[in-house]
Amino acid sequence: MTENVYEQPILVLGGTGKTGRRVVNRLTALGRSVRVGSRSGEPRFDWTDQSTWAGVLEGVGSVYLVYYPDLAAPDAPATIRAFVEQAVAGGVERIILLSGRGEEAAQLCEQVVQRSGAEWTILRASWFSQNFSEDFLVDSVRGDEIVLPAGDVGEPFVDADDIAEIAVAALTEAGHVGQLYELTGPRLLTFAEATAEIAKAVGRPITYQSVSPQEYAEVMARYQVPAELVAVLTDLFGKVLDGRNAHLTDGVRRALGRRPRDFADYARDAVATDVWATGQPDRG
Ligand SMILES: NC(=O)c1ccc[n+]([C@@H]2O[C@H](COP(=O)([O-])OP(=O)(O)OC[C@H]3O[C@@H](n4cnc5c(N)ncnc54)[C@H](OP(=O)(O)O)[C@@H]3O)[C@@H](O)[C@H]2O)c1
Numbered sequence: 571m572t573e574n575v576y577e578q579p580i581l582v583l584g585g586t587g588k589t590g591r592r593v594v595n596r597l598t599a600l601g602r603s604v605r606v607g608s609r610s611g612e613p614r615f616d617w618t619d620q621s622t623w624a625g626v627l628e629g630v631g632s633v634y635l636v637y638y639p640d641l642a643a644p645d646a647p648a649t650i651r652a653f654v655e656q657a658v659a660g661g662v663e664r665i666i667l668l669s670g671r672g673e674e675a676a677q678l679c680e681q682v683v684q685r686s687g688a689e690w691t692i693l694r695a696s697w698f699s700q701n702f703s704e705d706f707l708v709d710s711v712r713g714d715e716i717v718l719p720a721g722d723v724g725e726p727f728v729d730a731d732d733i734a735e736i737a738v739a740a741l742t743e744a745g746h747v748g749q750l751y752e753l754t755g756p757r758l759l760t761f762a763e764a765t766a767e768i769a770k771a772v773g774r775p776i777t778y779q780s781v782s783p784q785e786y787a788e789v790m791a792r793y794q795v796p797a798e799l800v801a802v803l804t805d806l807f808g809k810v811l812d813g814r815n816a817h818l819t820d821g822v823r824r825a826l827g828r829r830p831r832d833f834a835d836y837a838r839d840a841v842a843t844d845v846w847a848t849g850q851p852d853r854g
Pocket of ligand 1: 583584585586587588589590607608609610611615616617618636637638639640641642668669670671695696697698701705
């Protein structure tokens with residue numbers, strides 16, 4: 571590693587998404603030179619179009635690597651391997667990978683990064699709290715009914731702000747190299763309990779209904795989610811919501827030296843943005 575890694579631009583893939591946007595904001599506030607890697611970035615970056623990779627990697631010293639749609643997608647390990655090889659050959663010295671907890675497929679992607687020759691940090695995260703306010707569940711909350719194939723399993727929802735703070739520390743400090751942080755929030759909540767926290771914060775009743783993975787796949791198909799993605803998500807939900815992740819870890823404390831943010835604090839702050847106000851237009 572050269573000290574140069576701290577001077578060169580940082581590439582933030584998924585830089586408009588839930589964690590990436592927060593990483594970009596924090597790095598910018600620190601005065602760091604940041605490049606957003608996404609289809610709407612300049613230059614444009616698309617995981618499905620290898621001809622767009624060289625442009626975003628030009629002159630970059632480190633990368634926050636967020637894959638899309640999910641590390642559980644069948645082509646993720648090969649695509650990430652090709653990207654990482656190109657990045658390291660072009661001079662990238664440090665890679666921070668956003669990974670998923672309890673996913674064997676994601677662990678293959680972790681190994682690709684760990685064996686890349688670059689300095690690495692793995693952020694192996696549980697379900698983001700922000701899935702309820704900045705992703706596919708926001709319309710459900712606005713419509714006062716959350717439907718998921720989650721039964722009554724406990725999930726230790728983690729806050730995207732905690733993930734971003736750790737990513738920035740790993741990108742800008744030496745002490746996180748070679749660390750695998752398993753990241754959870756401070757308590758287990760069933761999806762019914764998470765729904766109740768949101769209902770309490772927003773001040774109106776919201777119901778939670780558990781359905782089978784098959785029923786959920788049918789709902790997604792009705793909403794025109796592409797069949798390939800339905801298959802990936804159905805498989806993923808079946809695995810990560812089977813109880814394997816229903817325990818807490820100390821990753822946030824190990825990385826930041828403090829307690830993770832609680833779901834109730836997340837819900838209170840999300841209400842303040844009006845994202846769940848009824849009458850908001852659908853995201854689609
Ligand atoms: N959500 C969770 O609870 C969770 C938990 C653990 C791990 N993860 C992992 O986090 C990663 C991100 O998932 P997410 O759902 O949270 O999404 P996200 O980061 O909130 O949003 C997706 C980002 O990827 C970009 N993007 C979309 N399609 C792209 C493409 N073809 N090429 C390049 N960039 C593209 C989007 O920007 P543009 O639209 O501008 O391209 C956006 O910046 C996944 O690998 C997932 O496995 C998620």
